[in-house]
Each structure stands twice: as structure tokens, then as C-alpha cells.
Amino acid sequence: MKYRKILAMAISCVMAFSMTACGGTDSGSADKKEDTAANDEKTDDPGQDSSGEETGGETDQPSDSASTSITLWTYPIGSWGDSATVDGLIKNFNDAHPEIQVTVEYLDYTNGDDQINTAIEGGKAPDLVMEGPERLVANWGAKGLMVDLSDLWTDEAKEAIYDSVESACQNNEGVFYEYPLCMTAHTMAINRDVFEEAGALQYLDEEKGTWTTENFQKAVQAVVDSGKAQAGAVFCGGQGGDQGTRALINNLYGGTFTNPEHTEYTANSEENIKALELLKGMEGLSFDASIQGGDEVNLFSNGTLAMAFCWNVSQEKNNAETIAFDVLPMAFPTESGDPKLCGGIWGFGIFDNGDEARIQAAKTFIDFMANDEAQVVESVKASSYWPVKDLGNIYEGDELMTEYSKFIPFMGDYYQVVSGWAEARTAWWNMLQQIGTGTDVKTAADEFVSTANAAAGN
Numbered sequence: 099m100k101y102r103k104i105l106a107m108a109i110s111c112v113m114a115f116s117m118t119a120c121g122g123t124d125s126g127s128a129d130k131k132e133d134t135a136a137n138d139e140k141t142d143d144p145g146q147d148s149s150g151e152e153t154g155g156e157t158d159q160p161s162d163s164a165s166t167s168i169t170l171w172t173y174p175i176g177s178w179g180d181s182a183t184v185d186g187l188i189k190n191f192n193d194a195h196p197e198i199q200v201t202v203e204y205l206d207y208t209n210g211d212d213q214i215n216t217a218i219e220g221g222k223a224p225d226l227v228m229e230g231p232e233r234l235v236a237n238w239g240a241k242g243l244m245v246d247l248s249d250l251w252t253d254e255a256k257e258a259i260y261d262s263v264e265s266a267c268q269n270n271e272g273v274f275y276e277y278p279l280c281m282t283a284h285t286m287a288i289n290r291d292v293f294e295e296a297g298a299l300q301y302l303d304e305e306k307g308t309w310t311t312e313n314f315q316k317a318v319q320a321v322v323d324s325g326k327a328q329a330g331a332v333f334c335g336g337q338g339g340d341q342g343t344r345a346l347i348n349n350l351y352g353g354t355f356t357n358p359e360h361t362e363y364t365a366n367s368e369e370n371i372k373a374l375e376l377l378k379g380m381e382g383l384s385f386d387a388s389i390q391g392g393d394e395v396n397l398f399s400n401g402t403l404a405m406a407f408c409w410n411v412s413q414e415k416n417n418a419e420t421i422a423f424d425v426l427p428m429a430f431p432t433e434s435g436d437p438k439l440c441g442g443i444w445g446f447g448i449f450d451n452g453d454e455a456r457i458q459a460a461k462t463f464i465d466f467m468a469n470d471e472a473q474v475v476e477s478v479k480a481s482s483y484w485p486v487k488d489l490g491n492i493y494e495g496d497e498l499m500t501e502y503s504k505f506i507p508f509m510g511d512y513y514q515v516v517s518g519w520a521e522a523r524t525a526w527w528n529m530l531q532q533i534g535t536g537t538d539v540k541t542a543a544d545e546f547v548s549t550a551n552a553a554a555g556n
Contacts (some may be wrong), residue, residue: 111413122130161266166459171203172228174281175444176412176482179204183480186414190473196460205487207338207392209284218243223449225460231266231276232514234447237276240517245448245457247274252464258487266443279468283505284341285439288410290426291403293317296324307428307504310454311350314431321381321404330405331394334530338524339391339408341440343530346407347373349430349437363550366543367524374539385534396420410442411502412482427501429508437512446483494525518553524547 112123148219171185177183181204185407201222205213211233217223223243227234238244251274285307293299298320301313309317321329332343344355344365353369356362373469377383389397392407398406401418406413407430414425429437446464450455467477475492478485482499485492493499516522529546533539 099337124144132247137262145449151345152173165197165199166200166201166455168225168456168459168463169201169203170193170226170228170463171205172208173207173251175206175228176415176438177480178228179206180328184290186479187467187473187477191463194466194470195462198462200463203219208390214238218449223451225448225456226452226463227447227449228279228444228448230442230444230514231512232519232524234268234276234445235269236448236517236519238447239269239273243449243462244275245450246279247327247448247461247464248460250274250277254390254526255469260486261543262512263486266515267445275467276445276447277464278486279444279474280409280444280478281482281486282483282502283413283439283508284345284408284410285397285427285502285505285510286342286346286405286407286430287425287427288405289398290424291328292321292324292404292423293426296320296325297324298324299370303430304426307426308435308437309428309431310435311376311431311433315376316349316381318380318405323402325383328384328403330407331384331386331389331405332395332530332534333389333391333394333408333529334385334497334534336390337527339394340387341442342394342407342409344526345438345440349373349432350376351433354511354513356511356516358511358512361554362556363516363518363547363554365550366547369481370542372378372544373542374533378533378539385530387531387534388470411498414498415482427505429505437508439505439508440514441509441512442483443486444483445486484491490530517548517555521553522550525553 100214161542172184173177181202186204191200193197214223215225218238234244242429251264251267255277260281263278263281264335267278268274288302288335290299293302296317296526301317301320302309308366318329325341332346334343335340347353347365347370348355350373351369353367353373354364357364378385394403394406394408395413395417397403398409399413399421411427413426429439430435445462445468448460450457450466466473470472474485478489479492484503493503525546529542532542532545
């Protein structure tokens with residue numbers, strides 16, 4: 099877009115990141131791979147070869163069946179929600195494994211969970227699901243519905259995959275219910291044209307993509323004063339895109355959503371109550387119970403809203419034909435200047451349908467897509483995100499991916515694996531609705547934590 103900046107520095111300068119451990123163990127950054135460029139997954143060194151640490155591909159998990167049919171249900175993770183793209187990926191798989199037939203069902207984030215839960219209740223769960231740890235590990239895995247994938251987590255895989263990603267893919271007992279493929283950091287975004295016209299660009303660091311809580315308030319006020327009645331919306335019509343509202347509220351004054359051990363919800367902290375009160379009182383922002391994250395993305399993309407809290411690189415790619423202005427991705431505002439973004443990790447899990455041939459075929463599919471040296475780059479690129487291990491510079495020359503790569507170092511704690519997660523997500527948007535209709539902020543936040551912790555067994 100017309101004002102988009104091309105980063106002058108090599109991506110390797112922004113790749114030295116650490117992600118807080120998630121899941122059951124408390125590992126820290128990916129420092130165990132210092133000697134293998136552990137932080138190169140976002141295109142660090144142009145021309146660098148693959149690290150060579152992949153598990154070696156499909157031969158370790160052969161299917162015993164001469165002809166096995168399996169089903170893959172995938173959420174819209176980049177172009178993994180596009181049938182033409184997925185057909186090409188499956189063709190690659192069938193070139194190597196003609197004995198395994200794969201049927202695909204495409205889900206969305208509005209009804210996808212209901213579709214899978216209905217299939218589970220009817221005894222017709224899919225063999226494979228592509229999604230993240232909050233569903234594969236903390237939800238279906240915790241209910242005993244998923245296959246233990248520990249045999250895919252070979253020593254080579256554990257060495258290659260970043261520590262925090264590895265930790266997110268297992269439960270508190272160390273059982274792996276996910277094998278990961280890709281990752282990203284969720285951001286927010288602003289309509290740069292509107293902010294420039296309002297004189298609000300002075301309140302942010304455009305190159306770094308950061309701003310302070312104080313300057314966020316000044317920028318929003320400038321946008322309102324310029325005639326934009328609604329700068330943004332704290333959407334709360336449902337759980338869709340709620341990583342955006344959680345990150346916004348947690349970042350403003352340094353609050354947390356759970357404790358570090360991911361055993362207790364802490365969203366009613368003094369810092370978060372202060373953040374909610376700030377948002378409730380800001381002119382130009384509204385608590386909107388009529389929209390979810392996807393609706394907010396549409397309203398931002400068509401110019402109705404001047405900012406979006408539910409954003410990442412895929413949103414910009416998916417809405418490129420609609421957007422008629424320059425998008426400036428931003429980290430969420432913080433008082434400290436140290437943003438902590440919600441991360442996304444996506445990969446594969448297998449439902450235990452009691453058929454060993456199908457389970458082995460599904461493992462063969464995972465191993466091919468995530469570990470085959472020739473295939474894995476295509477698999478990751480289809481997601482529009484970054485690999486979970488060093489694959490060299492897979493996005494060399496891609497200006498948009500270069501710009502968004504600067505946010506990966508800001509990835510914070512992956513807390514989405516805490517118990518009671520599904521109930522907590524519902525309680526979260528209910529809390530925001532209550533605040534939007536006049537409920538005392540502390541009362542609503544305390545009710546949220548009480549409901550969420552009860553679901554977590556606390």
C-alpha cells in the first residue's frame with residue numbers, strides 16, 4: 099500500500115525473541131537452539147538453507163493399510179481454509195502416499211466448534227483437525243478424545259521446534275496432543291490515512307509499531323476531534339477474535355489473564371480493572387455487543403472503524419481487495435513500553451476413533467506436511483504465518499511478511515491452555531457486555547474470574 103514501509107534492517111535483527119512457556123511445563127525462550135539459529139523462523143537470513151533438523155519425513159510413520167481413507171477438518175488458518183490451496187497440498191501428499199485418501203471439511207470460527215462437537219456426539223469425529231493448543235490440548239485432549247502424538251515428537255523434533263511451542267502442545271502430564279506447523283503474533287491495526295489526517299501519527303512509533311497507553315489516548319482523541327465519531331470498538335457479541343480484546347486490556351497497564359502456571363484466572367487484577375475503566379470512559383470507543391472479531395475486521399477494512407483490535411497478517415491479505423487505505427499494523431499500547439502480544443500456534447491433532455490404520459495414516463499425513471523437507475515450506479506458506487522451527491528465509495522478498503515479522507519478538511505468554519478455557523471465553527464476552535451496559539467494572543471482572551476459576555476447578 100502507498101505508505102507501507104519496507105524494513106531496512108534484516109529480519110534477523112528482530113528475530114531474537116523469547117516466548118513464555120505454555121502448557122504444562124515452564125520452559126522459557128527457545129535458547130536451547132542458540133547454535134542452530136533458533137529464532138530464524140521468521141525469515142532471518144536470506145538464502146539460508148533449512149536447518150536440517152526435521153524429523154526426516156513420512157517414512158517413520160507408515161500406514162499398514164494398502165488403502166486407507168481419512169478425514170481432515172481444518173479451520174481457516176490462512177489458505178488452509180482455501181480448497182484450491184489444500185487440494186494442491188494433498189496432491190503432494192498423494193504423490194508420496196497414494197495409499198492414503200484424504201477428505202477435507204472446511205470450518206469457520208463461528209460454527210466450527212459446534213460442528214466438531216456434534217460430530218463427536220454422533221461418533222463421527224474427524225480423524226485429523228488443524229487448529230491450536232487451546233482446542234486440541236486444553237479442550238478435546240483434556241477430555242480424553244485425542245491420540246497421544248508422543249511418537250511424532252522424536253528427539254530430532256524436540257530439538258528443532260521452539261521450546262515454548264513444544265510446551266504448548268502437551269498437557270500437564272507431558273502427553274502431546276498437537277504436532278505444530280506454524281505460528282504468529284496477533285496485532286492490532288490502524289487506518290494510517292485517518293490517523294495522518296487527524297495529526298495522530300505523532301503519538302506512535304511507526305517504524306517499531308509501538309505506542310504508550312498515554313499516547314494511545316491522545317491518538318484516539320485526535321481521531322475523534324477530526325470528525326471520526328467511532329475510532330474503534332471493544333467487540334463483545336461472542337468469542338470470535340477475543341484474543342484482541344484480551345490483549346488490549348492486558349497490555350494497557352500490564353495486567354495478566356492467568357497466573358504463570360496457567361492454573362488460575364487473574365483478569366480481575368487492579369491493572370485490568372484500570373484498563374477496563376479507561377476504555378469504558380474513552381470517547382470514540384464503544385463496547386459493541388452487536389459484533390464479534392470478524393465483524394470488526396470487516397468494519398475496519400471498509401473504513402467504518404479507524405482501528406481494529408482483531409488483526410494479523412492474514413487479515414490484511416484476506417481483505418486486500420476491500421481495503422482502500424494504508425494499513426499500519428501496531429502492537430497494543432502499553433504503559434511500560436513492553437507489549438505482550440497473544441500468539442497463535444497451529445498444527446494437527448488426531449481424534450481417537452479406535453481405528454489404528456486410520457490413526458497411523460493420519461500420523462503419516464502430519465509427518466509429511468510438517469517434517470518433509472520439500473513439503474514443509476509449502477505447508478507453512480499456505481498458513482501465511484511463520485514456521486515453528488528454523489526453515490531459513492522462506493519469505494525473502496515478501497514486503498508484507500517482512501513488515502509483520504517485527505511483531506514476533508513481542509509474543510507473550512501462551513495462556514490459552516488453562517483448564518476451563520471454553521467456559522472462560524464465554525464468560526469474557528459476557529463480562530464485556532455487562533460493562534458496556536453499565537455494570538460496575540470491578541463487579542463484572544470479579545464475576546468473570548469467579549466463573550472462569552470454577553470452570554477450571556478452583
